[in-house]
Every structure is written in structure tokens, then in C-alpha cells.
Amino acid sequence: MRRVLFYIILIAIWELTYKVFVDVLGVWKSYTFPSPGEVINVFVYLINDNTLFIAIGTSIIRLIIGYLIALFIGIILALICIKYKYIDENLTPLMLGLQTLPSVCWIPFAILWYGIDERSIIFVTVVGSVFSIAIATISGVKNINPIYAKAARTMGAKGKILYFNVIIPSALPEIISGMRQGWSFAWRALMAGEMLSATKGLGQVLMAGRELGDISQVMAVMIVIIVFGLVFDKLLFAKLERNIRYRCGLEKKN
Structure with missing residues (x-):
């Protein structure tokens, strides 16, 4: 209830700002600063016109496809870096640098390589999130408590058993956080791709x-x-991260 009240107050401040600076003082023009009522009217029009539902459905499908591809590639990259120290020392800094690039920087490559179609949008979405997923996975594995691996080794665990039964589960909280961050990056990258090369979608x-x-x-x-x-x-x-943290003893159950 308190959260609903907060947003009601926020909308009231928005409406008051519109009335003062547009209607009374005339500092801003109505076509540069909309009122809440105008936004609601457009929202209703987009729903009645079915434009909004088509755009949402198209964007979600692209997002899921792009994110799943990024998740697969990101985890593979992370496992390679964890396995081979030489690759980790050279590839991880490169991925950190590539992660800082805005997603819009990849659009010229996408258009030149794939043309203006679905593949170019998926490409931008994948590149926008893959590096954050890989880096978070690498960081999660490197930052686990060393005592877990030592205890497992004393009980005879080694190789794949040690890796998949001890190290990866211990790193899951940070890996899930990386997946969560990668999802938000994929969402942003998708909007950038749709704004420049889509015929349907929220970005368009x-x-x-x-x-x-x-x-x-x-x-x-x-x-x-x-x-x-x-x-x-x-x-x-959020639910997945809470559940994993609870299982790992990092958070109390509400």
C-alpha cells in the first residue's frame, strides 16, 4: 500500500509540474513535456489498436532467444577461462573492455553482417549481455571460499566431481546475480537494436x-x-536469487 501511495504522489507531482510549467508559466511546450493524462490516452490508444500487444510479444520472443544464446555462450566462455589460466589472463580483460561498449556500437556490425532483419537484432541482444554473464561466472568461481574445495579434496573429490558438485554450486549466488544483470543488459540491447532496425517491437x-x-x-x-x-x-x-542464497545459508527465509 505504501508503494502504491508513493507512485500516486509521484504522478501528482508530475501533473502539478505540467500545470505550472506548461499551462501557467508557459516555460515548456505541451509537445515537449506531456501530462499524465496525455500519456494514459496514448497508452489506451495503443492497446485498442493492438499495437502494444504485438510489440510486447515480438520483443519478448527476441529477448528470450537472445538471452538464452548469450547465457550459453557466456557460460562456455567462463568455463574456458576458468580452465585455462593463459586464456583467462588475456580474454577476461578484453571482455571487461567490451562490456563497457554501449550496445548501439554493435548495430553497424549487425547490419553489415546480417542485414536489417531478426538476426541483426538478436546479435545486438546477445553481444549486449554475453560478457556480463561470462565475467560474473568467472568472478563467482574465483571468489568461492577456498575451504570448500579443500574439504572436498580431503574427502576424495577431484576433477569433474569437484568442479560440478562443489565449486559451481558454491558460486551459484554470484552466477545468478550475473544472469540477472545479463538479463537487464539484454533488455537494453534489444531496445537499441529495435530502434534502428526493427519493423515490430517496443523499440520500433x-x-x-x-x-x-x-x-x-x-x-x-x-x-x-x-x-x-x-x-x-x-x-x-529476484525469487531465484533469494532461493539460491537461502539454500547456501546466505539469507534467512522470510
């Missing part, structure tokens, strides 16, 4: 609003993007 609807000079549509789509990002994080990764 956002760009359509910009090209039409409709700031209300831009704001409405931005709110949808934020809400969906929070919903996925809350319902999937």
Missing part, C-alpha cells in the same frame, strides 16, 4: 513516436519498457 514503437514528434507515445512506451523489465526481474530472477 518508441522510434515511431519520436519520428511523429509524439512525446506522449515516447513516454508511454518508456513506461512499458521499465515496467516489463521490473516485472521480469521481480518474478523470475
Whole structure:
């Protein structure tokens, strides 16, 4: 209830700001700063027109495909770096550097390599999240308590048994955190890809609003993007991370 009240107050402040700076003082123009009512009207129009549902469905499918590919590649890269010290010393710093690149930097490569189609958007989504997943997995394995591995070795565990039964489970809390971060990066990268090369999707609807000079549509789509990002994080990764941390004794059960 307190959270709902907070957002009601936030919307009230937004409406008051609109009234003062647009209607009364005339400092801002209505086409540069929308009111909550205008955004709601556009939101309702996009729902009635079925544009919003089509865009959401298309974006979610792309996101799931891109994220799963990034997850697979990221974990493989991490396992290779963990296994071979020479590769780790040289590849991990490179991945750290590549992670800092904005996703939009990969769009020219995507268009030149794959053209303006689904593959280019998936490529941008994958590249936008794969390095954060790999780095988090590497960090999680390196930062486990050494006593776990020592205790396992004294009981005869070695090789794959030690690796998959002790080391990986011990690193799971940090690996899940990396997966959670990778999901948010994939969501951001997807929007960047859709804004420049998609015919459908939330990013394309956002760009359509910009090209039409409709700031209300831009704001409405931005709110949808934020809400969906929070919903996925809350319902999937937050629960998974809490469960893993509880199993590892790092968090008390509520």
C-alpha cells in the first residue's frame, strides 16, 4: 500500500509540474513535456489498436532467444577461462573492455553482417549481455571460499566431481546475480537494436513516436519498457536469487 501511495504522489507531482510549467508559466511546450493524462490516452490508444500487444510479444520472443544464446555462450566462455589460466589472463580483460561498449556500437556490425532483419537484432541482444554473464561466472568461481574445495579434496573429490558438485554450486549466488544483470543488459540491447532496425517491437514503437514528434507515445512506451523489465526481474530472477542464497545459508527465509 505504501508503494502504491508513493507512485500516486509521484504522478501528482508530475501533473502539478505540467500545470505550472506548461499551462501557467508557459516555460515548456505541451509537445515537449506531456501530462499524465496525455500519456494514459496514448497508452489506451495503443492497446485498442493492438499495437502494444504485438510489440510486447515480438520483443519478448527476441529477448528470450537472445538471452538464452548469450547465457550459453557466456557460460562456455567462463568455463574456458576458468580452465585455462593463459586464456583467462588475456580474454577476461578484453571482455571487461567490451562490456563497457554501449550496445548501439554493435548495430553497424549487425547490419553489415546480417542485414536489417531478426538476426541483426538478436546479435545486438546477445553481444549486449554475453560478457556480463561470462565475467560474473568467472568472478563467482574465483571468489568461492577456498575451504570448500579443500574439504572436498580431503574427502576424495577431484576433477569433474569437484568442479560440478562443489565449486559451481558454491558460486551459484554470484552466477545468478550475473544472469540477472545479463538479463537487464539484454533488455537494453534489444531496445537499441529495435530502434534502428526493427519493423515490430517496443523499440520500433518508441522510434515511431519520436519520428511523429509524439512525446506522449515516447513516454508511454518508456513506461512499458521499465515496467516489463521490473516485472521480469521481480518474478523470475529476484525469487531465484533469494532461493539460491537461502539454500547456501546466505539469507534467512522470510
